[in-house]
Amino acid sequence: MGLTIPKFQDLLKPMKGERDKLAAVREEFVSQWGVMGTQWGINRTMAQIHALLMTAPEAMSTDEVMEALEISRGNAHTNLKELVSWGLVRIVTRRGERKEYFEAEKDVWEIFRRITEQRKRRELDPALQVVERCAEETRGMQTKEGKDFHRQMGELQEFVAFASKMGDRVASLPHGKAMQLAMKLFG
Amino acid sequence: MGLTIPKFQDLLKPMKGERDKLAAVREEFVSQWGVMGTQWGINRTMAQIHALLMTAPEAMSTDEVMEALEISRGNAHTNLKELVSWGLVRIVTRRGERKEYFEAEKDVWEIFRRITEQRKRRELDPALQVVERCAEETRGMQTKEGKDFHRQMGELQEFVAFASKMGDRVASLPHGKAMQLAMKLFG
DNA sequence: TTGTGCTTTCAGTTATTTGTGAAACTTGGC
DNA sequence: GCCAAGTTTCACAAATAACTGAAAGCACAA
Structure with a gap:
């Protein structure tokens, strides 16, 4: 009974599906959290951005948030700043770059x-x-x-x-x- | 030094002013509680009715609520029932009467x-x-x-x-x- | 069963909140 | 100074939530 050594390619295979699945679940989380937000008396977008950033592997720029949620710059900006004012999100900057990135408190x-x-x-x-x-x-x-x-x-x-x-x-x-x-x- | 016995009329005098003052303060309370409600994610009318009933000396009918807050029957009805479903208000009936009266929990x-x-x-x-x-x-x-x-x-x-x-x-x-x-x- | 007094529902209107997109502003590098 | 990359603001538009008024429903009494 040969103990086959799996090829690197094959090890990677499940990850492909995993990425898709993860993206889908994350999207679901963001969307549902938005719905919840409205019931909590918080606006949908703010809740969605919060969910997005809480599950983001790293800080995101305004443009990334805009793209991920398909919202306008004004909307993204207003709600990001609102989250900052709640202390739920902080601004980080990368050196050499002027752009601001946003990172959620995860604890x-x-x-x-x-x-x-x-x-x-x-x-x-x-x-x-x-x-x-x-x-x-x-x-x-x-x-x-x-x-x-x-x-x-x-x-x-x-x-x-x-x-x-x-x-x-x-x-x-x-x-x-x-x-x-x-x-x-x-x- | 004559210990004058105040006339009944005079005893009543301050009460007149008091009633007006009380009505004004109560109105202010109802109105402000309504504003608060919107910030709490509760609708204004529901919060106002709650405030009104919390400070009502006795149970009120739908019509009394409508009149006090100058709102429509539909609006009064919906929000009274909503308050009942929250367990913040209960329905009481007076015997011999078909009308429902509403009374707030005060504790x-x-x-x-x-x-x-x-x-x-x-x-x-x-x-x-x-x-x-x-x-x-x-x-x-x-x-x-x-x-x-x-x-x-x-x-x-x-x-x-x-x-x-x-x-x-x-x-x-x-x-x-x-x-x-x-x-x-x-x- | 019909009338009366009251409750409930709901289609349409109004008010409020949220979102858009473009212009105005800010800041740092050349 | 002046340009470019980025941020902020805001008049207007769209979406959502709340309210009205009138009609329909219900239940009891005559």
Whole structure:
């Protein structure tokens, strides 16, 4: 029973199919992540670019992103910068080149931290201001309805402030610590 | 020094102003909560109705909601039902009456629990499916790029599954327990 | 079974968000 | 300075989401 040594060519064969398959799965991921984005209240393109970069073997230029997703320069540019402002993507430059390349944060915990941070800043903090003002403006009211409203605002304020603080704390934990803590809680 | 007994009329006087003030503040709350809603990825009307009912002294009918927010019947109806499906509002009926009235959950922890539950169901679970499929489809790939992609999906899957479980656990805690736990964690 | 009071649906309209493409701007090298 | 490669902005167009109003549906009471 001859132990045949496979030819180099044959070793390469499955890789050809693999590349196609991978490209297809990746495309599916990008597309689905875009759909998800819309449900998350994030725009489709931004989510798609994020998915694309998260699964990119190396940093991509604006033109590469435009081509991969078949979108305009303006659109690519706006959303890349938005991702940068969320801290989910960073700009890298190659020396000797003027072009900017974009690279996504790939560590899931880090991604989670950044998103938590931004959502807190964009969703919780403004809400807090609103309820604070409403609570303040109704302080000391005499009627039952006034008191009820004031109490409701007070409870809301307390809770949102609390959630906000929790967000900060959780997001400031390093990956390892966080998991450790979570395990202890919910084993 | 005559201890004057205030007339009934005079006792009532500040209440008049209070009512107006309260109505104004409440309107502001409803309006602002609506703006917030759009940023949260929830539609404005739904958020406004929620704010309105949260601060309503008693259950309101569709017509009352329509009038308060100056919106159409269809719009009011759709969003009220949507709020019911989120578990943030419940339908109550008064005996002898055919009309439905709507009443919001007012306990902040309960509101939080319901929102967490729904967001998990609507945002996390579908994401989980996507990454699971992508991880599955690239299992055992040989190329570096295939392996990298597979690992990335694996990490994402693990994390999302974990977050999903955490959501369940947190949302299943009663108010008291949750606070206790949070305090222990973050003093 | 018919009328009445209310709920639900939906085709068409309106508002809002997102995307395009080209022009304006910036920056560094010659 | 002036060109070239690249980035940024923005008026307008396209796509999507939300809302309206009216008609259809339903269920109970007479």
